[in-house]
Amino acid sequence: MSVRRHELRRYPWQVKDSGQLLLVVAAGVWLVASVAQTAADGLQDPRIAIAFGALIAFGEVLRLNLPGDRETAPIGFAGALAYALLIRVGTHVVHYSAQQVVTVATIGMIIGALPHLAVGRPARVSGMATRLLCVACVAYIFRPLAGNYAVQHHWGLALSLMTSLAVVALLLEAVLTALLRVDEQRARFRVALVDEMRVQLPLGVAVGASALLIAFAAEVMGLAALAVFTAPLLVTQVAFRRYAGIRATYLQTVRALAKVTEIGGYVEAGHSERVSRLAVAIGRELGIHEPQLLELEYAALMHDIGQLSLHDPIPGGATVLVSRQDQQRIAELGADVIQQAQVLGSVAEIVRRQNEPYRTVDGGPGASGVRRGPAEPSGPPLSSRIIKAANAFDDLVGSSLDPGRAAAAVQRLRLDTASEYDPSAVEALSRVVNRRSVML
Secondary structure, three states, X not given: OXXXXXXXXXXHHHOOOHHHHHHHHHHHHHHHHHHHHHXXXXXXXXXXXXXXXXXXXXHHHOOEEXXXXXXXXXXXXXXXXXXXXXXXXXXXXXXXXHHHHHHHHHHHHHHHHHHHHHOOOOOOHHHHHHHHHHHHHHHHHHHHHHOOHHHHHOHHHHHHHHHHHHHHHHHHHHHHXXXXXXXXXXXXXXXXXXXXXXXXXXXXXXXXXXXXXXXXXXXXXXXXXXXXXXXXXXXXXXXXXXXXXXXXXXHHHHHHHHHHXXXXXXXXXXXXXXXXXXXXXXXXXXXXXXXXXXXXXXXXXXXXXXXXXXXXXXXXXXXXXXXXXXXXXXXXXXXXXXXXXXXXXXXXXXXXXOOOOOEEOOOXXXXXXXXXXXXXXXXXXXHHHHXXXXXXXXXXXXXXXXXXXXXXXXXXHHOOOOOOOOHHHHHHHHHHHHXXXXXX
């Protein structure tokens, strides 16, 4: 119950962030205009439209969750891009409009989303809207050019144009997704964009290549090209799905391990989860990239695991109230436990150094034993400094929702920024806490 109380409360009109609403509205307006125009002109090449619509629907059924709670539909996206870039099917030159591309893609996406809704999964409308806008941009640029003699008879020109548009579509998807994550998570746009491109680049290359292969092969193979060149992408998607599943299982294992300290009565219920969420929020505020955020999340979840070695639990598990020697001993023991996994070396180092002072004030030896100048940082990693601040805050506040108590805790940490706490981490913590207080 305390964990639930610590989360943000949202009113009905806050269910969707403003960026998501704007994206969905833009896609909806474009869709309505396209459907009206398609209805007025009549459906062109219906057999081709049905085949590609079925492929898009199939791809939406097989939607994939990438690391970081990213939702994508590689097969459906590739099918929609191929439909937008199609010139011929066999000897038949296609003449449908960009509006028809948007209409067919949308119908396919909706049909593909129905099985997810039937079993209680979210529709992920923002992801569908993002993909639809990317396809629409490609269609509105390419469809007027598809009937051009040079494009139809010079494959080099057609390949260059189609490749460029596929790249534009994938970049646009990364930009729109990054903007959504900025709106949802308060991440920095530059950081979010780099993370999106890093995560989606391997799959994006496969999507773009599949779309181009389908569009070109359809001239020779007809609609059979859809099945032939979708198969490699399906195999790629299965591999990504397995990787995402392994990563999700890994995080669940770490969370279960972190619960041991709560079950044993060493820390307050929900402490590790609260510190983890707070540390990740601070990390985003400071512009940390996603791989380092994942390490930070692991380390924050397991930062108190060293308390299992104590004969007598610390009252309330508040390590901020014990001596530095005891804090460091707990951190060392916890790091040794994590080190045994042999795959979390960097996480163990973050936990080991979480209680080091941020800097030495008198110019004496820092935590690493190296003599430093006045007010010079003594070297703990940024993730360790973030956990130190987040843990101290939660030790002082716990699951309380009292804004006054939270403000007093932040002020107490500010008084120790001369040596103990990283001022940037404390100020980021203050901004995160203030936002949460406003939403309560």
